[in-house]
Amino acid sequence: MSTEEKTPVSVCPAAELGPGERRIIEHEGEPIAVFNCDGTLYAIEDRCSHDDGPLAEGEWNPAECTVECPRHGSLFDLRTGRPKTLPAFRPVRTFPVEIIDDTITLEV
Numbered sequence: 601m602s603t604e605e606k607t608p609v610s611v612c613p614a615a616e617l618g619p620g621e622r623r624i625i626e627h628e629g630e631p632i633a634v635f636n637c638d639g640t641l642y643a644i645e646d647r648c649s650h651d652d653g654p655l656a657e658g659e660w661n662p663a664e665c666t667v668e669c670p671r672h673g674s675l676f677d678l679r680t681g682r683p684k685t686l687p688a689f690r691p692v693r694t695f696p697v698e699i700i701d702d703t704i705t706l707e708v
Contacts, residue, residue, distance in 0.1 A: 608707060609625070611625055611634050611643075613703055614703065617634065617636050617704055619637075622656060622660065624656050627708055631646035631654070632645060632708070633646040633655065635660065637663075637678060640665075641704060642694070643697050644692050644695070645692040645694075649683065650687050650690075651671055651672065655669050655676065657670050665679055674688035680694065
């Protein structure tokens with residue numbers, strides 16, 4: 601178990617990321633994608649575990665809470681970061697998301 605302290609990172613006002621929308625931010629050089637899946641927020645590392653491509657630029661399904669890598673088609677579950685299809689087989693990092701004072705905030 602890690603004792604590393606998490607850092608809160610503001611993404612945007614909650615009103616700016618409605619259902620069916622996504623936002624990509626960068627924190628300390630790491631791209632992170634935040635998705636609003638029909639009202640529930642999820643954040644993942646924006647880097648495919650198969651080839652380091654930009655994962656969040658792919659097609660995504662807010663109802664199923666999945667995103668498809670635009671390079672090779674691996675489908676990832678936004679809730680867990682786990683790939684649902686090959687060629688990816690390793691999960692991507694996920695980040696806890698909260699709304700604090702009407703601002704979407706990640707713990708990284």
